[in-house]
Amino acid sequence: MPSGQKITLEEVARLAGVSTSTVSRYLSGSHPVSEDKVAAIEGSIQRLNYRPNLVARGLAKGRTMTVGVLTQEIVSTFFNAAMRGVEDGLAGHQYEAIYASGHWQPEHEAQRLNSLVGRGVDGVILIHPGLSDEVLERHAEGVPMVVVGRKVATRRVHSLGFDHYQGARRALQHLLELGHRRIAFISGPPGRDDADDRLRAYHDTLAEAGVEPDDRLVAAGSYVEPGGLAAMNVLLDRGLPFTAVFAANDDSAYGAMLALHRRRLRVPDDISIVGFDDVQHSAFSLPPLTTVRQPLRELGREAANAVVALIEGRKPPLGTVAPLELIVRESTRALPAQAGPAPSAGRPARRRA
Amino acid sequence: MPSGQKITLEEVARLAGVSTSTVSRYLSGSHPVSEDKVAAIEGSIQRLNYRPNLVARGLAKGRTMTVGVLTQEIVSTFFNAAMRGVEDGLAGHQYEAIYASGHWQPEHEAQRLNSLVGRGVDGVILIHPGLSDEVLERHAEGVPMVVVGRKVATRRVHSLGFDHYQGARRALQHLLELGHRRIAFISGPPGRDDADDRLRAYHDTLAEAGVEPDDRLVAAGSYVEPGGLAAMNVLLDRGLPFTAVFAANDDSAYGAMLALHRRRLRVPDDISIVGFDDVQHSAFSLPPLTTVRQPLRELGREAANAVVALIEGRKPPLGTVAPLELIVRESTRALPAQAGPAPSAGRPARRRA
């Protein structure tokens, strides 16, 4: 009795002694169906182990009840947190997500986007897209679109994101409050909004605190561990003293911490370090990392609600995006006020032998 | 001239002055089409910015050129490595992947699987499924199915996986070669094949080396950091000396390392530790973790090739799955042969104050 596979609505109808429309109506609940027919239909469905063909349904209705989610990398704890949020959010409604990734290549990304649309998704969510605003705008003509992680200067695409500038300021203020003055910065890939925002916050916050900026305290990272490691080495090799580092993201911080470890510098005893993102691992690194938490899952959830709203013709609730929060753990500590109360000169970091 | 959205094959045909069949043939390349018509069609497609409706195509052909990938968590560096491999592998053929996750709940998993099939995927890849062999077998009647990470005792579903037993043995041998004898083990969730294999390897390998097993040196972890942390605390609290720990996976190792750190025990000076998985972060932990690498991406690629073969009626190439490899980094070190050459008694770990 285990079914082969392809049972159609028609067979169910025949066995139940009704028309296909009746079965269809029963399935969708769009119109009332008499008690006895319902019973017959349910029995029929059971015996045949019928499962509706979503493809056919999609063609007929013009809607597939799916939304496409396009990220840069499926393989990334970072993106995934957002994806998980999208899953959560969609589950509440009747939609399902189908994912695709652009692998940081705009052309590939565009192609995947086309594929998603061709596949009939009712809406799309782009997480940190690399495509230009114009390209996005054009595509948005065809499907409801919401962009996560970047402001898109275009109505017609709904964009959602955090205030990285404020988040970064919190990190810097924390360091400042701990008495640090010589604070280095490991940047993210230049050109990306979020990376630029964090850099800007670095400059502004220090300036406001009366710390004169020193570009030699800034090194370029790449948002991944090897970049953080290299950047820290550059910083150390320049020979300028500093007592704390703000890394543009957690992964960079990990790379930097390894570089420090290699030179026998300890965190936070010799150098304090704060990251950005609060990826899953950050609560368990050695030492646990002080960082700025991005509630990505929540953001993903918001995004899901927004697309669904867009799809159903409502206007998406304006971003109630939570503010970025500083999570203080153990990679930062107050600068011992040993060399007098002078706040303008931190204790220089020890250099390698 | 930017299109609204829904241009159909028919419109393309009309504008090109040919029939829909001709356009269809041009698109699929199934039959030759005359030069001039080709030109007209191409022009028409360009001007209209036509994109085929994959849903309709799927209905008509009965194939959607997609394979469903079902994992436990989208949000997991571990699963994702395999997913990335699947993406790679599928890219080579014409297929695309659509993902879904079961969140460790078999019912949910079954439901998602149904949804994938209903959505018309031509095949499915299940990564570490929680569903029983019987359930899998039943579903496999409908779609080509390949299971990754678990042996399914059933023809009809093709399963692919690593030899965790051998991998774990390598880890233990490494520790043994370094002179360790008192080796603790932090297990994974009991009942899972891979976890059980690793535990078995622990017992066997030590026994073969003439080390008498001591169950008090085994603590239950859960494959996630908090579990590793708790397990290590249990181990330490038991008061038995040990000089090395084998953690059933990297995340457990991280938790364990944090526990050690809290008690001022250093890795590898006081305790050596080896993990399992080699997740991305492991090359950058402090210290970088010695671990057993699972080439998941390769495995994912194999899985992709296997489904495609199954779908196209060929028989999948028998698993050429690479052996697990030990990656020696800095979390393990030779036991200083201080207390004489006696190999049967390691230096006890210091206990907390």
Add this chain to the structure above:
DNA sequence: CTGTTAGCGCGTTCAC
């Protein structure tokens, strides 16, 4: 409430 008739957009015979 329910059966009948049309399509949804595209692939695929079948004749020409």
Add this chain to the structure above:
DNA sequence: GTGAACGCGCTAACAG
């Protein structure tokens, strides 16, 4: 080579 039908499985508009 090419066009005219028909059908994939299901929903929707139209009569009863």
